[in-house]
Amino acid sequence: MSHSSTSRAGESHGSAKSYGIGFVLCVILTVIPFALVMNPVLSKPATMLIVVAFAVVQVIVQLVFFLHMNRSSENGWNLASFVFTLVILFIVIALSIWIIWSMHYHMMING
Numbered sequence: 001m002s003h004s005s006t007s008r009a010g011e012s013h014g015s016a017k018s019y020g021i022g023f024v025l026c027v028i029l030t031v032i033p034f035a036l037v038m039n040p041v042l043s044k045p046a047t048m049l050i051v052v053a054f055a056v057v058q059v060i061v062q063l064v065f066f067l068h069m070n071r072s073s074e075n076g077w078n079l080a081s082f083v084f085t086l087v088i089l090f091i092v093i094a095l096s097i098w099i100i101w102s103m104h105y106h107m108m109i110n111g
Contacts (some may be wrong), residue, residue, distance in 0.1 A: 014068060022065025029058040 063069040
């Protein structure tokens with residue numbers, strides 16, 4: 001018998017075991033990049049690439065284990081709202097970087 005609870009919509013809200021697995025994975029995915037940054041054994045670009053890769057994996061782990069995002073939950077509305085959020089975040093971040101770069105370029109002496 002499963003210990004996961006379900007809501008009126010029928011989606012599962014996980015169990016203590018799934019939350020524990022998610023927590024342990026998140027700790028591991030945090031400690032490894034932290035150790036690489038604190039004890040630089042790789043080049044800076046390689047370290048940055050590893051940190052970004054671990055961050056992406058950690059976001060996926062948190063979405064699956066803590067937010068219970070999957071394709072079957074609530075007929076895809078969770079996925080649609082998540083994709084919309086990603087698009088808005090991308091727009092905000094990309095435009096912020098563009099504005100900062102543009103201001104830096106135009107405010108500095110180019111010579």
